[in-house]
Amino acid sequence: MKLLYWLDEWLTLSRDEQQARLPMRGDDLLDDVFVKYDFVDLDKPLLFTFSPAGTNVQEQDLHSDFAPWGYKLGKKQNVNIISFQHLGKSNWFRSRNLIFFLEQLSPLLEPFNQRLGYGLSRGGFAVGAFANLLKLDQVLLFHPVSTKNKQIATWDDRSSTDIAQQFDWQGDYHDLDLGHAKGYIIYDPTNHIDRMHAKRYQQLTHLRVFGMGHGTHATYLNKFGFYKQVAVDFIGNQQIEIAQFRQQTKTLRFKEDYYKRLNRANKNSAHRLGLLSKAHNIVIGEKEEHVQEHQAQIDIQPLIDVALKYQDKHPEDAIELLKVAQQLAPDDPLVEHKLKQLE
Template identity: 80%
Template structure:
């Protein structure tokens, strides 16, 4: 546990001397979790990231350049970072070695005055469970999981819940404990289990994205920069521009390719396909209203003027311009009238 020894010695210096000793980069293997860290500036935020399911690394996969989930993103934003990467598939950050490490670590972080947490699904559970211990100020959670304790969340009947019962869900840090932390939780309200987990985070700002599912579509969403841009804003500014976020998600949801990808990813589940169909129908109505709203603001008069100007010499071009105008503003009487004249 090189990090603990280094921090313990580092704390004996004055703040100015602490800064001189940075940057500090390293990695530790703590039981079934790999920890990688980089400290660059004692005056900048310290970000904690915990890996989600699907990043199933084994100990033999580790190498000098290996970066846990979220680590490179933090480096690009030039903040201090400690990233926790679970090893193996069924790993919920419940090992006694890790908990002891975190308890010791929490006592050695006094120089870092502002602390952030970022996690998705299983990683979001860890951020929420250790937030108070690590004295986090702001958190960003995607696809929330508050606990796998079946007495607290009996409605979480995912297969991952049954697998998770091999761990202790009654000792310390088995449930969310945000402490003073505020921040954001982002989830799909049509996913009933996610919605119920999210309700257990009333302290956070809830941002809902219909049809995003529970993390099975991260690659597709990343195609549109969804996760990355939200995380970058959070890390850089410790807040999310909610108006911009809603505009971004509305644009994403209007893409038919988005729903095609979601349906393909959930082809095995009639229940999820039903939820997606409900969300899609809601968005079809919303999209139509959105298009009508913008059509009302479109001025096609310049297209009509050009068509009239060239209708004698280039009638086919004039017709194409008017047809384009008709697509922009269907049922506009002036466009229909001119088209009837030329056809």
């Protein structure tokens, strides 16, 4: 626990001396959790990230340049960051060694005036469970999980809940405890279990994205930079511009692949497929109107230039770019000609 010893000594210095000791970075292994940290500026926020399910790193995967989930994002935003990466597939940050570390860590971070937390699903649980302990001011959570305590979340019948029962869900930090933290929780209200978990985060601003699912579309949403852009806004401004967020989700709905994936995910529900079809038809009309409204302002030449540059090495990517250009300018003869050539 090198960080604890360093912080303990660092706290005895004046603020100017503390700033002069930065940057300071390092990592540590706490039982089944890897932690990596980077302190750069006392006047910048301190961001905590906890890894979600699906980032199933093993101890043998760790190396000197390994970056836990969210670490690189924090570095790029030039904030102070402490990232926690769970090791193994079933790991809910319940290790006593980790909890002891966090209890010792929190009071040593007194010089940092603004503390943020960011997590998806399992990582969001950890942010919510440790928020009060870590004195977080703002949090951003996707795909909420408030606890795996079956006596509290009686309606959470996911298989992950049964698997998680190998851990202690009666002891400290087994349930959400936000303290004074404010912030945002983003989820799909059509996902019953996510909706029930989200209801328990009453002090957060709820942002709903229909069709987002829980994990099913994570890779897809990430492909279009959805998570990253929202997180960047949150980290940089400690808030999300709601109007811009709505525009992001609207743009997402304009993508045909979005509905194809939703249809596959809901193939066993005729009711939901009917609703999706109705929503899709409405969006097609919105999309045509949106394109016509902005067409005169759109310059597709940069898209064409990039597509032509990479058409030989990466023809599939060039085709995708040209298809986007064609959506923006359906009557452009050059785009139509190049698409026919490449396809």
